[in-house]
Amino acid sequence: MKYTKIFTDGEGETHLEDVEIKLVFDQYAPPAPPFLVSDFRPATHYGFSQFPSGWVGEWHPTPRRQFYFVLSGEVECTVSDGQRRVFGPGSIVLLEDTTGKGHVTKVTGSKDVVAAMVVLDG
Numbered sequence: 001m002k003y004t005k006i007f008t009d010g011e012g013e014t015h016l017e018d019v020e021i022k023l024v025f026d027q028y029a030p031p032a033p034p035f036l037v038s039d040f041r042p043a044t045h046y047g048f049s050q051f052p053s054g055w056v057g058e059w060h061p062t063p064r065r066q067f068y069f070v071l072s073g074e075v076e077c078t079v080s081d082g083q084r085r086v087f088g089p090g091s092i093v094l095l096e097d098t099t100g101k102g103h104v105t106k107v108t109g110s111k112d113v114v115a116a117m118v119v120l121d122g
Contacts, residue, residue, distance in 0.1 A: 003092035006079060012100035014079035044119045051075070051113040061102035062095035066119045073113035078104040
């Protein structure tokens with residue numbers, strides 16, 4: 001399992017990076033059998049969003065460090081180094097570009113994008 005991280009470098013440019021999530025078998029919910037689980041990290045709060053088809057967010061940084069989970073629809077993200085990626089249902093994105101040029105977000109396709117967001121400490 002992996003997620004994509006959007007981050008800002010020391011020059012204010014934004015980039016995409018794939019990060020592997022380490023999973024281990026754990027007896028997490030006995031008496032259910034073990035299953036793969038990652039380490040747990042602190043979070044402050046969560047919310048949901050819906051963006052209509054055709055919505056475009058021109059260059060902007062993320063307002064806070066957060067995970068973004070795409071539940072339905074497709075969103076295209078362009079970072080300042082020129083990389084562009086489309087995220088669909090099941091995609092996980094860690095937004096850390098709270099400074100610098102930020103990114104452009106565009107809803108592609110005919111479906112609205114529905115997402116869950118989990119805000120992280122720091």
